[in-house]
Amino acid sequence: MHSSVYDTAHTIADAMLAGPPDPGGVAARMAAVLGDAPPWLHDVARDAIARFGARWAAVEPGDLTRLVAEAPGFVAAWRSDSPPAIVRILPRPAVQRPLPAALGALDLPQWATPGDLADWLGVAVPDLEWLADRWRVAARGSETPLHHYTYVAHDKRSGGCRLVEIPKGRLREAQRRILHGLLDRVPPHDAAHGFRKGRGIVSFAAPHADRAVVIRFDLADFFASVSAAKVHALFDTLGYPVEVVRTLTALCTNRVPSARLLAPDLRDRFDWIGRQRYRERHLPQGAPTSPALANLSAFRFDMRLAALARSLDAxxxxxxxxxxxxxxxxxxxxxxxxxxxVAAIALEEGFALQLRKTRVMRRGVRQRLAGVVVNRHPNLARDEFDTLKAILTNCVRHGPASQNRDAHPDFRAHLAGRVAHATMLNAARGMKLQAIFDGIAWDAGDSGA
Structure with a gap:
């Protein structure tokens, strides 16, 4: 689309959106910016309302711009001796829309413009635009000082690679503020137990205790599978104006530079599909906002799977x-x-199952979810108890440094966490492990690698 054609159509579209979607008013606003009222304005107004009227307040200006630019009347006028010319501008008002009825009780921050968001975050507007990567630095080069992320690859125990995308200081601080000031106030689906206060592995596994059959599925590349489009839709649902939605989406998503994906340490770690997923904007694993956004973006996915379960009395x-x-x-x-x-619903919602990790566990075998045995009640697996007991015993006999084979930076806290987890699942076994842990002699250098 020629730039002048686009600019004219875009200005007309902004004027159309500057008021409610009634045909006379829309056509009048179009006439105001053109200083003229040719007949084709009414045709464009009716077409726009028919296509976008139900969601007028949330329409992307680009969608309406294309409708205007492709309208037969506009095309004919542009090719005439007197093409449409802009004589004034009617900008779309920045108004935060009311929340849907189901979310109406939420107390969310009010941001009518990106400037309001910048003030709330405590940054200048140019800095906000830089943090939101308005200059598309992320798509170019690899890990320069202007890039907002660093990248660390970890091998998964089950095979494959997990790419951790770590936001740098200023962006990380902005994301934390968005997490605590906005996302923590929006409840995910009740079936979601990860990354939620008061929920965890035990609450995830407990509802499946003492059942005839337990089925476990695993999603592939969970965070990277949540696209910017899903995040955009979430912020839009919360009622924020288009420009604020775009800015929030940009702050909370990332695209990995192609040069970084083709670097020696990553080149052979992902297949073509995996590289393409990381090249597009997605939730970065490592950002403070990503767990909450992943839960919220999966709301419809959870809703559909919960309905499927109910239909099977499950x-x-x-x-x-x-x-x-x-x-x-x-x-x-x-x-x-x-x-x-389940596989079909996952694909329809933008996810994919790792089918090789699917497990159908009937009552006669050990039924295990996220390390929790659920055959009779949530319990610690015997082999995990034995392994942890052996590690703790060897720490007492040979010193903690001898057992820190994975070079945990705080090995003491790591072991304390594992003991606490075991105690939560089985108090009697946990007390035995705690007694051994209390007998470990920790020197100043033993907590690290």
Missing amino acids: TYTRYADDLAFSGGAVLTRATEWMTVR
């Missing part, structure tokens, strides 16, 4: 990328059909 919960279903005779008979349905 229970559904999710912990990050781990999905769990459990039930009785109805689910037992429908396991194959349900696996196909």
Whole structure:
């Protein structure tokens, strides 16, 4: 589209959106910016309202700009001896829309413009634009001082690679403010147990205790699968104006530079699909906002899977990328059909299952979810207890440094966390482990690598 054509169509579109979607008013605003009222204005107004009227306040200006520029009347006028000319500008007002009824009780920050968001974050508007990568630095080069992320690759125990995208200081601080000031106030679906205060692995696994069959699924590349479009839709649902939605989306998503993906340490770690996923804007694993945004962006996914579970007299919960279903005779008979349905729903919602990690666990085998055994009640697996007991015993006998094979920076805190987790699942076993832990002699240098 020629720039002058686009600019004219864009200005007309802004004027159309500067008021409610009634045909006379829309046509009048178009006439005001053109200083003329040719007949084709009414045709464009009717077409725009028919296509976008139901969501007028949330319409992307680019969508309406294309409608104007491709309208037969506009095209004919542009090719005439007197093409449309702008004589004044009617900007779209920046107004935060009311929340949907289901979210109406939420107390959310009010940001009518990116400037309001910048003031709330405590940064200047140019700095906000830089943090939101308005200059598209992220797509160029690799890890220069102007880039907002550093990248660390970790091998997964199950195979493959996890790319951790770590935001630098100023962006990380802005993301933390958005997390605590906005996202923490928006509840995810009740089936979501990861990254939530008062929820965790035990609450995720407990509803599946003492069931005839437990089925576990795993999502591939959970964070990277949440696209910028989903994040944009979430912020739009919260009622923010288009420019604020765009800025929030840009602050909370990232695209990995191609040069970084092709660097020696990453070149052979991802297939073509994986590289393409990281090249597009997505939730970066490592950003403070990503866990909450992933939960909220998966709301419809959780809702559909919960409905599927109810249709089979079953229970559904999710912990990050781990999905769990459990039930009785109805689910037992429908396991194959349900696996196909879960895979289909995942694809429709932008996710994909790692089918090789799917497990159908009937009552006669050990039923395990996220390390928790649920055959009778949530419990610590015996092999995990034995392994942790052996590590703690060797720490007492040979010193903690001898057992820190994975070079944990704070090995003491790591072991304390594992003991606390074991105690939460099985108090008696946890007390035995705690007694051994208390007998470890910690020197100043033993907590690190």
